[in-house]
Each structure stands twice: as C-alpha cells, then as structure tokens.
Amino acid sequence: MDRLYYTPREVAEILRISDDAVLDLIHRDELPALRVSPRIIRIPVAGFNAWREGRKPRRRRVVIRAASNRIAIGEGESLPEGAQALRR
C-alpha cells in the first residue's frame, strides 16, 4: 500500500531543513498537516506533494440557493416513534 502520510521528521529530511522549521511551516498554516492527537502531527503525502509543486486549491465563490432536494441528517437511524414528533 502506498504511503499516505509523512511525519514532520520525514518532511524535514525530504526538504533538508530542521524539524523546527517544518513545525514552523505547519504552525504558520503553510504546510498542510493534521494533528491526529495532542502530540502527533501527520502530513498527507498528496497534500505535501501539491504544496511542494506550488499547487493551491482555488478558493470557491459561495452562494445561497433554493434547496433542490431534502437533506435529512441522521436519516436511516432507527429512533423510537416518539422521537419523530420531536423532530425540528
């Protein structure tokens, strides 16, 4: 299976910079990274490659439009009949 993430240490080795420099990039929100626990940070390989190549997601324009279909959160979850009367 392909690697899905790097550790900060691995990124430091790839970029030939210090661990602290990698953490600084992460803290400045330049390098995409995910904190998976209070002490563990992971850098997604796909995100790292895109960042290294200078590719950035295009910021989308967001609008509000009339709903085209009904969206039910928790749909399919079995709740007692009484719960349905409390919906919304």
Place this chain on the structure above:
Amino acid sequence: MIEATTDEILDYLADVIERAERFGATVLPPNDAETVAWERDGDDLFMDLAVHPPVGRRARLVEIVLRERWRAVGSDRWELAEYGYELRHHELAYRRALHRHDVDYFVRTYGVATHEHCEATMGNPVCGHYLANPPCRGALDGFDRLYGVWLTGTKTDCSQLRCLG
C-alpha cells in the same frame, strides 16, 4: 452554540472545501466548479458535501460525508442546529459517524445533544449510539477527525466508547 453571520457562513463553506483539497482530497460538489452553494429550505441552510481521499482507483471505497443544518436565529444570524459527519470506509468495512440531530429526543433520553456511531463491521452496530466526546466544533473539526482516521488507518476501537443505548 456555534453562531455565524451570513458572510461568515459563506466563508466557512469555502474554508471546508479548501481544507479538504489542500489535503489532496476531492470534494463533491463542486468538484472543480467555480461556485458552490448552501441549500436554503425555509429558514434553514444545508451543507451537503462528499469528500473522497486521494487513493487513486480505490478512492470510491472511502467517503467522508459532511452535512449540516443551520437555522436562522435573527437578522443575519445563523446557528448550527444539526450535523452529520461520516466516514464510510468500504475497504475496511468500517463506519464512524459524529452526529447532532433530533436534539430534543437525545437530550430527553440520554441527557446529551450529540452522539457518535462506531461500526467495526459496517452495518453491524454493537451499540446504537455512543457518547460523543467531545462534541464537534463544526465541519472543519469533523473533517479533521475523520480524515485522520483514514490517513493513519487507525480505526477507533468501538468497545472503548461509552454506549448510550
């Protein structure tokens, strides 16, 4: 309670899509569209996104669904009323979901507004609802938690969660 102005809520949706794409994921919709929309139904706004992590041909086997309902609470003010963030990992047959819906029922029955689902074998829940600990702070938080599960391949041990019933 999480509240936002209309401008903030528009930015928020763009933030969620941007974050997922920065991690190399594909977001549907908009995929590659210029514009994305909140869906308005009465006094409610809905988010409905599906995120596929970057795993090539197997991408369809993993899906993170991000759904929210915000309700109007005044002029130019919105409140996050419901959410449903789900990881459906078909390759591992694993499901993890972070939910807030039917709040009156859950508060009355279990004393909490939010709950989780954890299925070590998708479709075979051992417990209907687990205690959410801690509740999500929105779609960015929900996405991070579920993307982290996929990224690291570390399935939450469902038996370690507290079953509400």
